[in-house]
Amino acid sequence: MFSRRDIWIGLALVVAIVGVYLGSLALAPTGAEFLGSDAAAGELTGGVPWLEPLFRPGSPELESGLFALQAGLGGILLGFVLGRLTARRRS
Structure with missing residues (x-):
């Protein structure tokens, strides 16, 4: 297998x-926001x-x-x- x-x-x-993720967190300035x-x-x-949205959901859960x-x-x-x-390429 x-x-x-x-x-x-x-x-x-x-x-x-995981190393890249942890490294980016370690190198981020203190108090930085990830926007x-x-x-x-x-x-x-x-x-x-x-523009304005056509539909606004009623709650964050629905969104x-x-x-x-x-x-x-x-x-x-x-x-x-x-x-x-x-499949088309194989046939």
């Missing part, structure tokens, strides 16, 4: 990813929104659930398209 070499390579990748690109864009434009649903459907669609392209 998996050779010893494959297991060691996978383990080394996991250790490297997303939305916050950075808001600072550049003066915080004035260009997070809709985001997860959107991500899941996108993943399913991507997997379907890649599977079809792979």
